[in-house]
Amino acid sequence: MILSDLSIKRPIFAAVMMLVLVTLGIFSYRRLSVEMYPNVEFPVISIVTKYPGASPETVEREVSKRIEEAVNQIAGVKHVFSYSRESVSTVVVQFRLEERINEVSQEARAKINSVRGELPTGIEDPVIQKIDFNALPVVSLALQSGSLSQRELTTLMDKRIRKRFEGVAGVGKVEVVGGAKREVSVHVDPVRLESLGLGVNDVVAGLQSENVNTPLGRITRGGVEYPLRIEGKPDRVADYRAMVIAQKGGRPVTLGEVATVTDGVEERRTLALVNGAPAIGIDIYKQSGANQVEVVDNVRKTMEKVRRELPPGVELSLVRDGSIMTRQSLADVEETLVVGGILTIIIVFLFINSWRSTVITGVTLPISVISAFIVMNAMGMTLNVMTLMALSLAIGLLIDDAIVVRENIVRHLEMGKDHMEASRFGTSEIGLAVFATTMSILAVFVPVAFMKGIVGRFFFPFGITVSFAVLVSLFVSFTLDPMLSSRWHDPAIHAHGKRKGLARWLETFNDWFDRSADRYRLAIAWALDHRKTVVATAGITFFLGLALMGTLESSFMVDEDTSEFQVSFKSAPEASISETEDRLNRVLAALKGIPEIDHSYATIGAGDSGTVRDGLLYMKLKEKSARNRSQFEIERLVRERLRQVAGITFSIEKVGVIASTAKPLNVDLKGDDIALLKKYAAQLKELMYTIPGIVDISATLEHDIPEYRLRVDREKALSAGVSSNDVVMSLSRLVGGEAVTTYEDEDGDAVDVRVRLPEGLRENPAQVRDLKISVPDGAGGTKLIPLASVSTETVAATPTEVNRRDQSRLVTVSANLDRLPIGTAVKKVEGVSKKITMEPGYSINFSGEAEDMAESFGYMGESLMLAVVFVFLILAAQFESFFEPLAIMLSLPLSIVGMAGMLKLTGDTINIMVLIGLIMLMGLVTKNAILLVDYAKVLRRRDGLPRREAIIEAGRTRLRPIVMTTLAMIFGMLPLFLGIGAGGEGRAPMARAVIGGLITSSLLTLIVVPVMYTYMDDLALWLRRKWRGEEQRSNGGTGIS
Missing domain, CATH: 3.30.70.1430 (Multidrug efflux transporter AcrB pore domain)
Structure with missing residues (x-):
């Protein structure tokens, strides 16, 4: 081969190429950002x-x-x-x-x-x-004090703390929850206003016109230019009372005559508690594309600086660190990568029994892994769980080519060739087969990288990383390995019978393996003599695997023990923030005493869509090693306790997981009439309660809120000179309140001045209707119009929200699952939903995780079919035949029984990771078969052996590299198989599926492929004879000889 011959002749050239790859890889690694998941942009x-x-x-x-x-x-x-x-x-x-x-x-x-x-x-x-689906707080801090009031603490946060974190590199937004922000409150007295013939609009106009500091220009005096500025804003809050807001009866009316002015705080709409104690929460979000770990590190450094500058009695603590799981998961995957590599090298040493040969073979691993960082950096990928898991799974693959090449070189050395000749001839003899096996691996990973849908975006880095690393391993196997084999002589190859210690024991093991390989000859011979029995057994095994697969449950992703979760709850629709706070305190009391909870961080009204009825309780658990119960057991306990808290609906949710909905199970009821949708939703909820494992069931629109409605009588309003906008403006200011201007505090910062009714009057609807609206009287003044004279009042129940999907009204019944796979839950809900009789135009559909799973499974099925087609085409090109590849392709289904059996044994479900493992198996299984069939063809073509002898000899010769590569792949994935470490539960099913499939497919392939090869060879021979017979008859009929 050109590459191997060139490398053997020019060893420095080969070494330089490897150094270039390693150098670029290390350089690229240092530039990679660190994230939990790949950066995926959703439109x-x-x-x-x-x-x-x-x-x-x-x-x-x-x-x-x-x-x-x-x-x-x-x-x-x-x-x-x-x-x-x-x-x-x-x-x-x-x-x-x-x-x-x-x-x-x-x-x-x-x-x-x-x-x-x-x-x-x-x-x-x-x-x-x-919408940035990664827009979750990367860090949450809490500011607390036993000496300062909430207002003082909020002022400290606004003036000295918030801006410090907003300036941290990579920080996109800082959101403050809780506290008491300073505000100048102007509570107008409607009785005093009426007595003076004024309305709230007059108060607002007066404040806005008098409360100004405005530059007027410049004046020059004595050659010096002075800016001219009018200062109308009071220096003290108390001075607002003397501010003139109107002229009535020839005298000025001051603000203090019609309103109470206080230096207070804004109406409380958010709340934060840390371990039940009042706090100001600081949720910090990173910029899109910023390195999560770096941002958190920068925030931590800034936090330490801020801590040293705080007044006595004020504490700033970290209550949530979104990078912990990322760091732990990446560290565990990196450890898995290293351990898998070590186990793989041990397998190589076990069979080769030479440390030099092991080094020559094993050097492929670090070069391939490091080189993978080149493509990751070039394509803008990040160092995340998916890319590192790709390398962990590929550990066995990356050394496969080197194993096969080195084993063949050693075999030729044992035949008496010198190192130069053995390296050249051994690589050349196996080169095409190694190339074909690598292409078969690419044939399955490239479709994975280019799958459609959301799952395709997440697995794109996975497929590309493995594909590039495998290509590099092929390159190293054809360049560095032959070069080292030709230059670095290995005396252990010819030391048979002279070894001592461990080497002697390994030699005994290899002697036993050689005897087993001789017995394998007999197994192939028996199989060739009983072809129908072998085929029938293979068919039964395949159908057994399908039956076993049918017993497995399905899920989208695997739940992981992340040592954190959150409880989202809602109080009654009409609840105030005080009522919700009372419910939150009851929740905290109910959960008190659970030893596994390290600390809690609770908020009310947080987030863009949060209201005073929405509460969120984040709970950080002690690390897995420090507790006896799993996160799922603790969640079950929390759920049982919260069911005893009256007046709330709650849901236990994952933290920091990218998902289309908060709960995994979502059932959409679509139609036009809200009353009917609510009726069907209530019926469905009752039916879902009967299904074990479905918990935290809730429905949108299940609670209405009381609403006071004022309808403006247009005729009366028109005759009174009142417009609907006049009513809206007046009431929004009186009831809702309006920040109409600002007060400059001692530091020159703006403090809102808010005009509204006193709280006691705002809470009484009857008193609101007694209000009067000021409108122009047409003579340059104003007149007061009673609100009751131009409007009517009704009290009605209105939904808390109205949801729609694709221009149709929607009610969603959602639920959490307590160790119940989503696939099973969907089937059970589909079953019970048939009991609901719905009118025409109404439908039930699944959305959220169930919809994502169905879509993703469909796309993965397409990728599986594409992988099978690509593998077949590569084999056809390799063997120059469309029939012989079928011998290999028909062995692919044999992996299903092992995969299904392993998943059944470990209790795993069929999920995204398992299906990726199934696609991988399509390439892995073919590797072994290619080595066997390719050498059988070489023996028939080169040495003229009959088909039967060629198959038996090829099986005997290729057994060692087949077993070595299979064991290398299995042991390389073993750390992932065990599912140890943070997030290990989610990564394990893929390795378990692959290992289970490899075990059975490798064992069956060694027997089935030789038999199927003979059948396909017979078929090809029969077709050739038939074709020639037809051709001869055609020639005889036309007189052409």
């Missing part, structure tokens, strides 16, 4: 539109539906979701994965601008932004 955007004071149904009707209709016209839209809540519309547009997010965002903006005039006048401008 999904959200359009958030605020409509203050609007009910969910109003938001749906006037905002969400119109935006849906506009964006649904964009090419490439896959799904359109909308979530209409009180005062907020959120429309989420999911595009096909091949669409570019920046381009579709521009199109969406253009579509919304085209319908902007159709939207209500009271809305804020829609905000369009890309």
Whole structure:
């Protein structure tokens, strides 16, 4: 072969090529970012539109539906979701994965601008932004103090702490939860306002006109230029009381006459607790594409600096570190990689019994692994669990080519050839077969890398990393290994019978193996004499494997013990933040005394869509080694205790997991009538409660909130000179409150000045209706119009939110699963849902994880078929025949029985990782068969052996490299198989599937492939004879001889 001959002749050239690969690999490794999962960009955007004071149904009707209709016209839209809540519309547009997010965002903006005039006048401008599914806090900090008030602590955080973290490299956003932000409160007295003939709009206008600091220009005096500035803002909060806001009856009216001015705090809408104690939470998000581990390290360094600068009695602590699982998982996978490599080298040494030959073979491993970082860096990948797991699984693959090449070289050395000749001839003889086996591996990993759907995006780095590393291992096997074999003489090869100690014991083992190989001759001979029995046995084994596969349950991904989880809960729909806080305290009390909980971090109202009814409790557990119970057992205990807490609905969720929904099981009921949807959802919930393992069941729209509605009588309003906008503006200021201007504090920072009614009046709807609205009187003044005279009041129950999918109303029944695979849960829910009689136009579908699983399994099936086709085409090119490859292809299904048996034994389900393992097996199984069939053909063609003798001799000769490579792959994956370490549960099923399939396929292949080869050879011979016979008859009929 050209490469091997060149390397043998020019050893320095071969060494330089390896040094270049290693150097570039190390350089690339240092530039790789570290993440838990691959960076995957999903073309999904959200359009958030605020409509203050609007009910969910109003938001749906006037905002969400119109935006849906506009964006649904964009090419490439896959799904359109909308979530209409009180005062907020959120429309989420999911595009096909091949669409570019920046381009579709521009199109969406253009579509919304085209319908902007159709939207209500009271809305804020829609905000369009890309959804980052990695946008979870990487760090959460807590600020606490036993000496400072919450207001003082919040001021300290705003002035001295927040900006420090916002300036940390890689930090994208800092979100503060809890605390008490300073605010100047202006609580107007409606009675005093009425007595003076003023309205709230007059107060607002007066504040805005008087509370100003404005530059007016410049004046020059004595050759010196001075800026001129008017200072109308008070120096003290108390001075606001004397501020003139209007003129009535020829005298000025001050703010203090019509309102109470206090230096207070904003209305509390969020809350944070650490281990049950009040705190200010600081959730820190990283920038898109930033290195998670580096960002966390930078935040930790800044935190230590800030700690040293804090006043006495103030503590800043870290309550959640999103990088811990990433660090532990990566460290464990790296350890798995190293241990797998060591075990692989031990297997090589066991069979070769020479440390020089082991080094020559084993040097392929570090070069291939290090070189893989080159393609990872060049393609913008990160160092994550998927890429490192790819290398861990490929450890056995990366040394396969070197094993086969070195074993063949050693065999020729034992035949008496010198090192130069043995290296050249041994590599050349096996080269084409090694090349074909490597191509068969690429044939299965390349389709994995280019699968469609979400799973394809996540496994793209996996497939590319393995493919490149395998190509490098092939390159090393054809260059460095022959060169070292030709130059580095190995005296152990000819030391048979002279070894001592371990070498002597290994020689005894190899002698036993040689005797076993001789007995394998007899096994092949027997198989060739009983071909029908062998084929029948193989067929029975295949169907047995299929039957065993049918008994396995299915799931999307495997649950992992991450030593952390969170409880998401909701209080009653009408609950205030105080009520939700009371429920949270009850939750904390219920969970008190669980020894495995290290600490807790609770929030209310956090996040973009959080309300005062939404609570989130994060719980960090002690490390796995420090507790006797698993995370899943602790979650079950937490669930049992929380069921005793009245007034909440809750869900136990994973932390930091990328998913389309919070709960794994989601059942969508679609239709138009909300009442009917709620009825069907209630029936489905009752049926789901009867299924063991389905827990935390909830449904959207199951709780309505009471709503006071004021309907403006247009005729009365018109006659009174009042518009609907006048009513909206006045009530939004009086009830909702409005920050109309700012006060500059002692440090020059802006403090909101908020105008509204006192809390006691805001809580009483009857008193709200007694309010009067000020409107122009047409003579340059204002007049007061009673609100009750132009409106009617009704009390109604309205949904907390109205959800839609693809322009149809939707109610989703969702649930968690307590050790119940999603596939089994779906089947059981499908069964019970048939008991619900639904009207035409209503349907039940599964979404979330079940939908993702079905889609991903379909794409993986396509990849499996593509891999099989590619393997067949490579074999056809290798053997120059379309029949002989069938002998190998028909052996592929034999791996199923081993895979299914192993999964049954370990209790695993069929999941994404297992299916990737199945695809891998299609390439791995062919490697052994290629070595056997290829050498049989060589013996028939080169040495003229009859078919039977050639097959028997090929089996005897290739048994050693086949067993070596199989054991190398098995032991290389053994650390992954055991599932030890952080996240090990999720990685283990792939290795278990591959190892189980390899064991049975290797054993059966050694017997079945020789038999199938003879059948295919007979078929080819029969077809050739038939073709020649037809040709002769055709020639005889035409007189052509």
